[in-house]
Amino acid sequence: MNRTEALELVKDSISRVVPGADFDALGPDDSFRDVLEMDSLDFLGFIEALSDRSGVRIEDEDTPRLTTLSGTADFLVARAG
Numbered sequence: 698m699n700r701t702e703a704l705e706l707v708k709d710s711i712s713r714v715v716p717g718a719d720f721d722a723l724g725p726d727d728s729f730r731d732v733l734e735m736d737s738l739d740f741l742g743f744i745e746a747l748s749d750r751s752g753v754r755i756e757d758e759d760t761p762r763l764t765t766l767s768g769t770a771d772f773l774v775a776r777a778g
Contacts, residue, residue: 698751703773706751707766711735714742725767753777 698706711718715733723732730740744763748755753776755763763769 698774698777700770700774703770703777704766706773707747707769710743710746710750713746714739723766726765728764729766730764747773751777 708718708720711720711729711733715735718733723729729735729743733739735743740760744755744760747753747763747769751773753773759772762772
């Protein structure tokens with residue numbers, strides 16, 4: 698998986714829990730939770746969608762890395778290869 702594919706997967710996974718998410722307002726290092734006003738259940742839904750769609754197992758200790766577009770894309774590229 699390359700970075701472009703990872704970013705599209707992240708956006709698609711977010712869109713499943715935050716329909717109509719404004720990705721133009723979200724910078725690469727901005728917190729999803731802050732900019733998109735995701736609550737804990739939204740974030741959990743995002744993690745589940747991301748894991749399901751990517752086939753990458755996400756552990757609890759991984760979640761701090763999965764709060765921004767760039768951090769999540771980097772994680773997916775490293776894990777999915």
